[in-house]
Amino acid sequence: MRPVSIHTGAWRYPGAFPDANFSFGHLRDFARRLEAAKFDAFFMADHLAVLNMPVDALKRSHTVTSFEPFTLLSALAGATERIGLVATASTTFDEPYHIARRFASLDHISAGRAGWNIVTTANPDAALNFGYESQMDHDARYVRAREFYDVVTGLWDSFADDAFVRDVDKGIYFDPARMHVLDHKGPSLSVRGPLNIARPVQGWPVIVQAGSSEPGRQLAAETAEVIFAATGSLEIGKRFYADIKQRMHKIGRDPGSLKILPAAFVVVGDTMEQARERRALLDGLVHYESGIGSLNSMLDYDVSGFDPDGPLPEIPETNAGKSQRERLVDLARAGNLTIRQLAQKAGSYAGLAFVGTPASIADEMEQWLVEEGSDGFNVMFPWLPGGLDDFVDRVVPELQRRGIFRKEYEGSTLRDHLGLARPANRFFEDGQK
Amino acid sequence: MRPVSIHTGAWRYPGAFPDANFSFGHLRDFARRLEAAKFDAFFMADHLAVLNMPVDALKRSHTVTSFEPFTLLSALAGATERIGLVATASTTFDEPYHIARRFASLDHISAGRAGWNIVTTANPDAALNFGYESQMDHDARYVRAREFYDVVTGLWDSFADDAFVRDVDKGIYFDPARMHVLDHKGPSLSVRGPLNIARPVQGWPVIVQAGSSEPGRQLAAETAEVIFAATGSLEIGKRFYADIKQRMHKIGRDPGSLKILPAAFVVVGDTMEQARERRALLDGLVHYESGIGSLNSMLDYDVSGFDPDGPLPEIPETNAGKSQRERLVDLARAGNLTIRQLAQKAGSYAGLAFVGTPASIADEMEQWLVEEGSDGFNVMFPWLPGGLDDFVDRVVPELQRRGIFRKEYEGSTLRDHLGLARPANRFFEDGQK
Numbered sequence: 001m002r003p004v005s006i007h008t009g010a011w012r013y014p015g016a017f018p019d020a021n022f023s024f025g026h027l028r029d030f031a032r033r034l035e036a037a038k039f040d041a042f043f044m045a046d047h048l049a050v051l052n053m054p055v056d057a058l059k060r061s062h063t064v065t066s067f068e069p070f071t072l073l074s075a076l077a078g079a080t081e082r083i084g085l086v087a088t089a090s091t092t093f094d095e096p097y098h099i100a101r102r103f104a105s106l107d108h109i110s111a112g113r114a115g116w117n118i119v120t121t122a123n124p125d126a127a128l129n130f131g132y133e134s135q136m137d138h139d140a141r142y143v144r145a146r147e148f149y150d151v152v153t154g155l156w157d158s159f160a161d162d163a164f165v166r167d168v169d170k171g172i173y174f175d176p177a178r179m180h181v182l183d184h185k186g187p188s189l190s191v192r193g194p195l196n197i198a199r200p201v202q203g204w205p206v207i208v209q210a211g212s213s214e215p216g217r218q219l220a221a222e223t224a225e226v227i228f229a230a231t232g233s234l235e236i237g238k239r240f241y242a243d244i245k246q247r248m249h250k251i252g253r254d255p256g257s258l259k260i261l262p263a264a265f266v267v268v269g270d271t272m273e274q275a276r277e278r279r280a281l282l283d284g285l286v287h288y289e290s291g292i293g294s295l296n297s298m299l300d301y302d303v304s305g306f307d308p309d310g311p312l313p314e315i316p317e318t319n320a321g322k323s324q325r326e327r328l329v330d331l332a333r334a335g336n337l338t339i340r341q342l343a344q345k346a347g348s349y350a351g352l353a354f355v356g357t358p359a360s361i362a363d364e365m366e367q368w369l370v371e372e373g374s375d376g377f378n379v380m381f382p383w384l385p386g387g388l389d390d391f392v393d394r395v396v397p398e399l400q401r402r403g404i405f406r407k408e409y410e411g412s413t414l415r416d417h418l419g420l421a422r423p424a425n426r427f428f429e430d431g432q433k
Numbered sequence: 434m435r436p437v438s439i440h441t442g443a444w445r446y447p448g449a450f451p452d453a454n455f456s457f458g459h460l461r462d463f464a465r466r467l468e469a470a471k472f473d474a475f476f477m478a479d480h481l482a483v484l485n486m487p488v489d490a491l492k493r494s495h496t497v498t499s500f501e502p503f504t505l506l507s508a509l510a511g512a513t514e515r516i517g518l519v520a521t522a523s524t525t526f527d528e529p530y531h532i533a534r535r536f537a538s539l540d541h542i543s544a545g546r547a548g549w550n551i552v553t554t555a556n557p558d559a560a561l562n563f564g565y566e567s568q569m570d571h572d573a574r575y576v577r578a579r580e581f582y583d584v585v586t587g588l589w590d591s592f593a594d595d596a597f598v599r600d601v602d603k604g605i606y607f608d609p610a611r612m613h614v615l616d617h618k619g620p621s622l623s624v625r626g627p628l629n630i631a632r633p634v635q636g637w638p639v640i641v642q643a644g645s646s647e648p649g650r651q652l653a654a655e656t657a658e659v660i661f662a663a664t665g666s667l668e669i670g671k672r673f674y675a676d677i678k679q680r681m682h683k684i685g686r687d688p689g690s691l692k693i694l695p696a697a698f699v700v701v702g703d704t705m706e707q708a709r710e711r712r713a714l715l716d717g718l719v720h721y722e723s724g725i726g727s728l729n730s731m732l733d734y735d736v737s738g739f740d741p742d743g744p745l746p747e748i749p750e751t752n753a754g755k756s757q758r759e760r761l762v763d764l765a766r767a768g769n770l771t772i773r774q775l776a777q778k779a780g781s782y783a784g785l786a787f788v789g790t791p792a793s794i795a796d797e798m799e800q801w802l803v804e805e806g807s808d809g810f811n812v813m814f815p816w817l818p819g820g821l822d823d824f825v826d827r828v829v830p831e832l833q834r835r836g837i838f839r840k841e842y843e844g845s846t847l848r849d850h851l852g853l854a855r856p857a858n859r860f861f862e863d864g865q866k
Binding site: 011012018019022024028047048049050055056058059060061062064065066067068070071072074075076077078079093094095097098101102104105106108109110111125128129130131132133164166168171172173174175176179189190191192193194196197198285287290 | 444445451452455457461480481482483488489491492493494495497498499500501503504505507508509510511512526527528530531534535537538539541542543544558561562563564565566597599601604605606607608609612622623624625626627629630631718720723
């Protein structure tokens with residue numbers, strides 16, 4: 001969810017809730033529907049600034065504002081029972097002690113359903129909201145991210161799982177021998193610890209990443225347990241999948257301990273034709289001003305001065321996230337698209353989409369799984385609630401019928417849902433739950 | 434709640450839940466009980482480090498760990514309907530953009546029930562968890578806090594209340610003329626804005642403070658809408674009340690726009706004797722190691738090398754919070770207490786306590802209200818759930834019978850409960866809801 005649909009026309013679709021991203025009631029209902037459909041998790045992406053696009057584009061998109069994801073996910077923890085809760089938090093503009101505490105708290109409060117999507121924050125405008133005049137260099141952000149991850153996971157291991165004895169008679173609340181003081185002093189961060197909360201239910205909340213640049217892939221291969229990949233086609237997806245699993249093999253990580261879940265935009269119809277008509281209707285609701293704004297933002301480069309009906313010029317490297325830019329440039333080159341055509345795709349949605357009947361969508365998903373393009377999907381709904389209802393009511397039963405999606409939750413934690421092991425405490429050999 | 438009772442013996446009291454501060458289920462039930470009793474708000478205090486006391490003291494107290502308050506309060510927003518939700522957040526170790534966003538989000542998600550307890554973080558160990566070698570100077574923390582408040586409230590005013598028009602036909606989501614870019618550049622903070630969320634339901638979440646030092650009082654008089662005062666007796670309370678209201682008068686603020694709510698520890702019995710016995714039983718559950726640890730922490734000075742049965746030595750000024758230290762020194766001087774006696778009080782609870790029958794407690798509370806010692810109370814429960822149940826089941830009906838406490842919520846927001854006006858947007862004259 002970003003904040004409810006990534007598509008800037010979504011709020012205008014017939015029957016959509018225009019205020020869905022402002023309404024906790026709507027979002028709670030969406031989460032409960034997904035829980036009833038046995039989804040692994042509810043994921044909310046994030047931005048640390050109003051999107052950097054001209055105001056004439058901005059004013060047309062519902063993506064300008066949303067609830068802060070961690071607040072929303074915590075509120076959903078109090079309103080759901082089983083579904084995982086994955087929130088984005090930035091290693092560039094936050095403190096590891098805060099992040100470790102919040103995700104540990106969410107994991108306790110939700111009884112083991114928390115996941116942390118680690119981002120380094122690509123939007124260059126975010127720096128201006130946090131006291132900086134310009135954004136930290138792309139590679140430097142990833143160096144800090146790696147150290148940040150080490151500190152956060154080290155803080156989660158502050159207490160052995162059996163540290164809290166709560167011996168009422170003797171008056172001993174915890175065993176100090178089962179507490180570790182991290183005392184981290186590194187190039188980017190100094191954090192003493194210990195964390196002032198017990199070890200999370202899951203040991204560590206599930207570690208999620210989405211970067212696809214070279215340092216992003218390497219960080220993911222070393223640390224991630226889920227990747228929200230942005231892979232536009234099955235061929236690209238298979239190459240990405242093989243690359244990540246090979247990187248894991250090289251450093252001695254079990255490839256099964258990381259799940260690759262490409263973002264997939266789903267539009268369901270009774271017929272192929274109806275599904276395509278729905279997609280076309282939705283795309284048609286994106287104003288050109290909004291499309292060109294999205295395109296400039298995703299490229300981190302202003303192309304509005306070029307001929308809209310001419311080709312995309314050379315796009316220079318910038319400090320922003322690389323994956324979106326590269327994907328769009330590839331798309332433009334491959335299809336000989338004009339700037340206008342690319343803007344339409346950027347403002348609507350330019351990535352992987354399954355547009356079809358419940359059977360055709362299930363066919364495509366199954367093919368991705370069988371051919372090792374992915375381990376599952378990060379499903380994105382085209383408009384809410386209709387697009388979500390269509391998927392839950394019609395595609396999920398088809399996937400269940402084929403035996404490639406669960407009919408009931410088998411465990412209670414997000415790790416259980418994803419088939420991920422509970423990490424050992426690096427400071428205490430025993431004391432596992 | 435801190436994390437469930439401030440009293441370090443609370444978890445050992447007969448019938449208490451030893452794990453209450455680790456259990457969202459228990460905390461949710463407490464919040465719902467308080468909501469049924471028509472409390473204004475649920476408040477969770479905070480520490481950004483394990484408390485700075487020797488491990489032999491630490492291991493005996495349930496206060497070593499708790500849920501991060503903002504996570505808890507957000508989860509409670511999803512599990513309650515009317516009660517206010519007040520969380521502590523630090524101006525010294527957090528970023529105004531994060532704080533503004535989170536509290537705005539909580540205010541939207543809870544339909545106008547959020548409050549922010551502004552603290553500058555007195556615990557010197559917190560600095561070590563956030564990359565600093567020592568704590569920022571006390572007065573410098575308050576200078577930053579004032580600027581931080583200006584930025585956060587400015588960010589909350591980023592959009593006029595009527596900015597989000599969501600005109601589906603025209604494709605206009607918001608009116609850019611009703612958006613303000615803060616562009617703050619001050620001595621401590623640079624924050625561009627705008628905030629990426631609509632103005633909070635309450636305009637601003639309710640501003641709470643608890644500092645009682647000279648800069649703390651002045652900051653409160655200028656900015657606070659609620660003060661959680663730590664006033665040990667009615668005489669001190671009346672002086673504090675008059676001082677704050679006079680400071681407000683001097684700067685032209687309506688004294689009714691700030692509510693002074695002293696912390697009050699309540700122990701209920703069928704008879705005065707039974708109430709005192711309960712208090713004594715509870716205090717007796719505090720180990721000396723725990724008491725001296727609490728005392729050193731509250732004084733920010735190690736007195737464990739002095740004769741436990743001798744008087745308190747001179748305590749030097751430090752960088753930590755002043756209110757607790759001054760209160761304890763006053764208490765020791767006034768009562769000629771030994772270090773051992775003072776440690777017992779520090780480890781149990783040394784502040785204002787109402788120990789008696791429902792009628793005697795109601796009498797005392799009424800006297801405070803009538804004699805302008807306070808506008809209400811920040812009620813602290815001695816152990817959970819029993820101490821909370823006693824207050825809710827027995828004292829609240831007595832207060833209601835006397836007409837000094839509501840029987841039903843009259844409004845829906847925390848501002849409604851407290852009788853506080855919705856602040857105007859400083860950048861837009863019209864557009865009030």
